[in-house]
Amino acid sequence: xxxxxxxxxxxxxxxxxxxxxxxxxxxxxxxxxxxxxxxxxxxxxxxxxxxxxxxxxxxxxxxxxxxxxxxxxxxxxxxxxxxxxxxxxxxxxxxxxxxxxxxxxxxxxxxxxxxxxxxxxxxxxxxxxxxxxxxxxxxxxxxxxxxxxxxxxxxxxxxxxxxxxxxxxxxxxxxxx
Numbered sequence: 001x002x003x004x005x006x007x008x009x010x011x012x013x014x015x016x017x018x019x020x021x022x023x024x025x026x027x028x029x030x031x032x033x034x035x036x037x038x039x040x041x042x043x044x045x046x047x048x049x050x051x052x053x054x055x056x057x058x059x060x061x062x063x064x065x066x067x068x069x070x071x072x073x074x075x076x077x078x079x080x081x082x083x084x085x086x087x088x089x090x091x092x093x094x095x096x097x098x099x100x101x102x103x104x105x106x107x108x109x110x111x112x113x114x115x116x117x118x119x120x121x122x123x124x125x126x127x128x129x130x131x132x133x134x135x136x137x138x139x140x141x142x143x144x145x146x147x148x149x150x151x152x153x154x155x156x157x158x159x160x161x162x163x164x165x166x167x168x169x170x171x172x173x174x175x176x177x
Contacts, residue, residue, distance in 0.1 A: 010034045010096045035096055039155050042091050047159055051091055052148065055084035056167060056174070059141045063173045066134040075132030082129055085140055089117055092147050116143045141174045 021027045037045065046052045058081035065073035090097035093113060098106040103126075107119035116122065128136035148160035164171070 036094050037091060037096065039094075042094055042151075043155070043157070043159065045091050046088065046148075047163060051084060051087045052144075052160060052163055055081060055088045055144065056141070056164065058084055059137050060167070060170060060174055062132065062137050063134055066132075066137075067173060071132065074134065078132045078134075078137050079130050081137065082126060085129070085144070086126075088144055089114075089122075092144075092151050093117075114143065114147060138174065138176050145174075 018028045018031065058077055062074050062077035062081055065077055086097050086103070089112065095112070104119060104123055107122060111118055125136050125140060129140060145164055148164060152158050152160050
């Protein structure tokens with residue numbers, strides 16, 4: 001839960017209007033920095049803050065429960081994967097995850113760059129994952145995996161890919177094989 005303590009408050013500063021600034025622009029600049037994550041910060045959150053591994057783990061558990069015919073456990077694990085998933089989605093975009101209350105507004109008013117993460121597509125998928133829909137869990141994972149590889153390419157690394165590939169043969173459960 002350290003990731004939430006360290007970053008969870010930041011969305012409250014997003015879109016703040018500065019009514020007066022006698023600092024030569026330092027206050028608005030600081031507020032704008034609160035809205036986004038630097039590449040180093042995002043890498044730290046995804047890898048060392050356990051966002052990505054936490055998400056993969058919970059999605060894996062949900063799909064393993066589905067494979068084993070455990071519907072209640074599948075639903076519980078799928079629901080538990082959602083906060084991790086949304087953390088990863090927004091962090092990969094360099095953005096601060098909004099409070100749940102503002103998720104739909106944020107997606108509609110400030111769209112993410114990945115088509116599958118538009119409000120029209122992501123919000124129903126969140127509902128389906130919360131319902132324990134194994135297909136929705138698998139589809140969400142596929143986009144995350146693809147976007148992690150793209151993030152690595154854009155930022156000159158292979159850390160996210162290595163973390164995912166570290167799951168080895170267990171990836172078959174996530175990939176539907």
